[in-house]
Amino acid sequence: MLPREVFLSHSDRDRAFAGQIADLLQRHGIPTWYSRHRILGAAQWHDEIGAALHRCDWFVILLSPNAIESVWVKRELLFALNQKRLEGRIVPVLYEPCDFTRLSWTLPSFQIVDFTKVTGDEGLRALLRVWGLGLRTE
Numbered sequence: 001m002l003p004r005e006v007f008l009s010h011s012d013r014d015r016a017f018a019g020q021i022a023d024l025l026q027r028h029g030i031p032t033w034y035s036r037h038r039i040l041g042a043a044q045w046h047d048e049i050g051a052a053l054h055r056c057d058w059f060v061i062l063l064s065p066n067a068i069e070s071v072w073v074k075r076e077l078l079f080a081l082n083q084k085r086l087e088g089r090i091v092p093v094l095y096e097p098c099d100f101t102r103l104s105w106t107l108p109s110f111q112i113v114d115f116t117k118v119t120g121d122e123g124l125r126a127l128l129r130v131w132g133l134g135l136r137t138e
Contacts, residue, residue, distance in 0.1 A: 002131055003089075005031040007056035009076040011066035017095055018062055024124055028133050053079050058089045060127075063112075064096040067103070074103055081106060091130055093123075 006025060010018040022034035033052040049072075053059075059080040067073045080086050081104060092100065092107055094114045100107050113130070115123035125135045 002133075003030055003056075003058040005033055005052075005056045006058040006060050007052055007076070007080070008032055008034045008060050008062070009067075009073050009080075010062040011064060011070040011073055013066040014062055014064050014095060017064075021060070021062065021093070021127070024127070028128060028136060030131065030133075049076070057085065058091065059086050060091045060093060061103075063092055063094045063098055063100045063103070063107075065098045067095075068098050068100065077103055091127070093127060 008018060008022055008025075018034060022032045025032040033056055053076060059076075061067070061073065061077055061080075080090055090110060092110050092112045094100070094112050094116055097116050113123065113127045118126070121135055128135055
């Protein structure tokens with residue numbers, strides 16, 4: 001079953017990779033809340049983030065040294081971990097090697113999509129398999 005909407009948590013410093021992931025998910029029919037696409041200039045960004053966290057039925061977190069240092073990534077993850085409706089719907093994506101247990105000691109118990117040990121499109125394929133999809137090239 002495809003998500004109604006995925007929340008994409010990431011450090012702003014990783015926005016290029018986050019944009020690639022958001023575009024990939026959108027191209028494969030998965031609506032994605034990605035701050036660069038959804039927060040308008042004068043919008044109350046913290047309210048927009050909160051509304052999206054309450055609305056989205058899946059949570060994807062991009063893990064990197066930048067994410068580990070981001071207060072907002074930690075807040076978003078802690079919110080997601082406390083939502084019963086997101087049990088089994090939190091997808092950690094290891095973008096760059098890092099000690100992600102600094103965000104939460106629970107992360108090693110999740111199946112992590114690891115982009116650090118693959119080449120080519122294998123990471124993208126692994127992420128799409130979470131929802132039973134194959135990689136389409138267009």
